[in-house]
Amino acid sequence: MNTRHILSHRPLRWLAGGLAMVTLLGMGGAAYAEVRTPINNPVVVQGTSGGSQSSSCGFIGSPSQVVQVTESFAALRFRVEGGDGTTLLIRGPGGNNRCVMADSLAGGVIEVSGVWDQGRYTLFVGEQNQAGNNSYTLSVVQE
Template sequence: MKLNPWIAVPILVATGLASLGSTTSQAQVILQPNFQPNPQTLSSGVSGGSGGTECGALPATPNAVVQLAADITSMRFIVQGDGQPTLMIQGPQGTSCILSDNLSGGVLEVPGYWEQGTYSLYVGDRAGGSHNYTLSVSR
């Protein structure tokens, strides 16, 4: 059976478009206690999503996944963005939600002692909007 080359073109286009729709900006990073560079950008993109929660509108998948190879005694996650950014962190000790307020100026900082394990980070928007953001980590 001879294959018509024109049949392959629509299939390739459809496959390419389907893969574009599933692309995420999710970053997966492994951090040691003295990680470099410091600070380190984990993700940047557009905040929010269709998931309405107590932490605002969140994406269905994490914007970044961070694996800590060991406990880090002093580290902070930082979100800088427009709108009213929120940050939901799912980690070994449970889930936390950090909300922006009128005084934060679009910057959220979550400092602390972070135990070894995997942390999924979701950048949302308190008002349900979609805004540019940068998610970083520093020690």
Template sequence: MLGIFFNKTLKISLLFTTLIVASTISTAVNAQETPQIFGDMKIGHKFNPDPFTVRGMSGGSVSGKRIAGRRDTLTGPCQGFFDRKPDHTLELTDKFEYLKLQIQSPEDTTLVIKGPGGSWCNDDFEGKNPGIVGEWLPGTYQIWIGSYNKNKYLPYTLQITEVK
């Protein structure tokens, strides 16, 4: 249990260091409010802002196959390494005919989502960034963001949009 706490504390510490360095180097690109970190999300139709963003640090020591309970899904392979607990929980209050969830990271990351109807994995949805797009049922989804190397932690931004 102490290891899980330490890993999450280390990831948060690394993320804050990365964010501080990035904010001192770069200027603001847009006026959108600062994304939350490792947050739980609850959204319904016509959520605002769109895209909704949240930041975190990928990685851990548990294989994607173990998290998802399978090697592959229809949306892609279950590769990489993750924390035991999800990085985010997403509650959808409505059914979405179209919803896109995508990760942006400076390095190659992976994705596992568990929710109503099963589990989904992805790698390289757009370039080296994972994502999943399609119809989503209402309910609670657990989201893990992983790295290819065990215990390698990478900063990321998760974006959710209902705009095609």
């Protein structure tokens, strides 16, 4: 992964090994990481789900991750491990939004795989209920 494409308003801590892990630290303010395809190593972000902004996909806060697909299309997998009320809102180019909600049957795990067109995708990890929040791990893998 080319680190010049990662932007953040908070400190980043990298873990060694085959997996690049981004941990967002601190309190308050917008924070997210931005990556561009191709993604050679999985990108992993940890945070707290939810927020005060009502959306079509529950309650969200600041973006958790931004992925810029630079090819005509890219096969990507987004995975969130959170709680039963966790949601994943993907805002794509052209106003295309996709919402996936975790439930107790999935054990708080959301997984979205597919071929994504060129453009910018902003990911929000939210909650179905405004009072809810869970620790989550979001991973982005290019397949």
